[in-house]
Amino acid sequence: MTDQKQQALVSLGLVLDTTEASLASLVNPAENPTQLSLDLSLLHKDFISILSFIYTSTTKLSLVLKSSSPSYKAALEPLKELSDRIASLPHCLRLIQTDHGKTLAAEATAIAKDVLQSARALFQILITIHSPQSASHHNAGDDYLIITGAVHEIVEKARSKDGFSKDNLAAVIKVWKCNQESLDDGKNEVQETLDSTEDQDDFDNGWDELGFTPGLKPSATEMERIKKIHAIARLSTLFHQRILQDVLKPLSSSLPLPSETNRILDNLAHASSDFLACSDNFVSTMYLPQVAVNMGLELDSYQRQLTHLQESMDPLILDTPSEPQLQGLQPSRTSKTPEHYAKLRKWCTACINQVNKNIHELARELKEAETPIG
Template identity: 35%
Template sequence: MTDKQKVIVALTSASETCTAALSALASRNQRDEPEPQTSDLVVILKDLDSLLSLIYNSSTKLALALKPSSPTYSASLPVIVDLTKYTSSIAHCINLLNADLHGGTLIKEVQHNATVILEALRAVVQTFLNLAARGPSIRSGAAGEDYLVRTGALHDLITQARGTNGIPKDNISAICRKWKQDLGALDDGLREVSEMIEGVEGSESDNLEGDDDDDGWDELGLSDTGAKMNQDELARAKNVQPSSATFQSALFKHAICQVHSILRLTTLLHKRILLDLLSSAPIMQPPNVALDALLLQSHALLAASDELVASLYVPQNPATIRKDSLALLGVINALHLQLRIFFPDTSSLEQQLSGLSIEGESTPSKPKADKKWFDICFDQVTKTSTNLVSPYKPPPGVGQKPR
């Protein structure tokens, strides 16, 4: 067997190993959690980082050894063997992670990074396999330069995964990153509402009073769908009473004002959870399973908020607004229950005794998170949502037919 034939066999094996590793990663969530062989997350992630570095270096060597213009098959054989070994080791390394010990959110982030890297590695291997199998006819021109593009893409993915914004160092870091993404999406929705109102305001300002008032709606945001609000709808969005209001317009105004309060409170609540609870490094961190469940509530809150904002677009439907408000309230109630993990019951005798100071010792520091603030915020969201879905009684004279 010639060196070229050996290289073709080795590349084929490497490609199949990548496929097997990708299949193992994809099916990991469909099988029972493996028994943890080690609980040291630092060691596991350090080994994974070393493997990624080795793949980076070996892929560079492979690109030099199998350069289409002058391939050196004998020199590439040990490099291909090493790449195959590193690929199998990555799948084994990730299999050491356990959701209870290390966190489900972290595992998903590690799996995602490993998946895109292995897919890029397989593409590199397949490129060299095609070049070796088809002969010199495609070794020149654009086809022969594909290996450079794909090797560069692999290098970029590995560099990103090993960087500060790549694989998180622990589960709470992974959760904070996802939480910030949800918060950014909430802020984007509020900004779109502001831009939509400002755009409509420019064409309707001559017909409405109070356009220059700062009522706080610039922080809410509705995306411009191309439809223009009429005077009554714009007045409801800006919390201004229409000059010729009907009962229906007054009903819409009542709903819009309540929706505005709900969205403002829930966005603020989401931000305070990130700053006061997740990013403050509590002394007793909740278990990973509870933190992963909390992140699911963040995703649900974002989805429900998007639906509620969408219900404000013209033509407005009060039944849809109420339905989406109730859905958001359900998410908020579930989130309230989840937050109990950060505020354990301090009424037990043991905890009271542990909080007492002994002469010569300093008293425990006050926790950063303010449970009272969160309770009040949740209470205000509930009250505002209740007002929204309650039967609305318009002010005297609104909607009444003239005699």
């Protein structure tokens, strides 16, 4: 083994250790984050800059360490750059985590974790390819190029227009949109189940694909439950969508957002994600054989999370948009009037009341069921 090759392998081992350490710090962040507070726009720029350096350096590294004709001396510079940038990534994240919102910090952490995991895989395969013990490095073929492409894809997505959110409000809206899509999927799943019963001659067709045990058909009671689940899911999903369209999207932010505003936004994002989890569990109880007890338990959890979602939204539906809870957030011209918020609150109350009516009717039927239906 040449000295240059040995030096390159040592450097690969060191950058791999640095990557492992950075990943560990993301999984187990410091209990006392830094008290230093910096402008979010600068931190956003620094974060993207670090990712861009990692993008460029992994490209250089893959080119100079190609298995067919490696240049070990040329690999030292990108390896040094990678080591420095990867080591600086956790510090940048800690500054974002300090007082710029938990939802934004979670998004940044997820991006960093994806990049570091892909970079780690790249370093590992390059060590394997160029190790003296590797007698079949050519068999690794283009695997390292595929992994390099994965790093590129993550960074390009983060740098795109819809990539890393500019602030906590944008991060919350992104979470909300993602959850909305999943809620729509759940509602559509129930709708497809109902639609499949319209042609009684083909009643068996497709039930196994929808998750039902082949050969089982819903009884009249079970079909009524599925109809109630659909009504509940449809109205609740509409409520969730209305919050996105008429509460969150019309808002714009002025940095820095006060900690109380970030707390309200973070609570809203958590409430949305918790509600989605309960919704998925609740919808799954329609599958045969239905168990009334399990459906009742999931229904109770669903209603609690829906109430929590409504309570988390309330601080953002104000009669006076300049109230303290909204410091740093400005409603659009079309939605900042008291009349807009009064109509919105009235609609939300009516929607939730209708959901609760269906929930109470289903709960009453389930309590009357003495034994699981199967």
